[in-house]
Amino acid sequence: MPREITVFGALMPTLMLVLIVAFIVxxxxxxxxxxxxxxxxxxxxxxxxxxxxxxxxxxxGLLLHAV
Known part of the structure; x- marks a missing residue:
C-alpha cells in the first residue's frame, strides 16, 4: 500500500483519506x-x-495498512 497518494498534484497521506471516509461513515x-x-x-x-x-x-486504518 502506498504511503502517499497524489491529489491534484499534492501528496497526501493515505490516512487522510481514511479520516475523510471514517467521518462520512x-x-x-x-x-x-x-x-x-x-x-x-x-x-x-x-x-x-x-x-x-x-x-x-x-x-x-488497520485494515488498510495490514494488507
Whole structure:
C-alpha cells in the first residue's frame, strides 16, 4: 500500500483519506442512531460519538495498512 497518494498534484497521506471516509461513515451512523432514538440508551452522547469515530477510523486504518 502506498504511503502517499497524489491529489491534484499534492501528496497526501493515505490516512487522510481514511479520516475523510471514517467521518462520512460516522455521520451516517450518527444520523441512523438519532432517527432510531438509540441515543437515549447512551450515558453521554458526545463521548459516544467521539469513541465511535475513533473506532471506525482505527479499524479502517488497520485494515488498510495490514494488507
Amino acid at each position: 460516522q455521520i451516517g451512523i450518527d444520523w441512523l442512531m438519532s432517527h432510531l432514538h438509540l441515543y437515549r440508551y447512551v450515558w453521554h452522547p458526545g463521548l459516544f460519538r467521539v469513541a465511535l469515530f475513533f473506532c471506525i477510523f482505527s479499524s479502517c
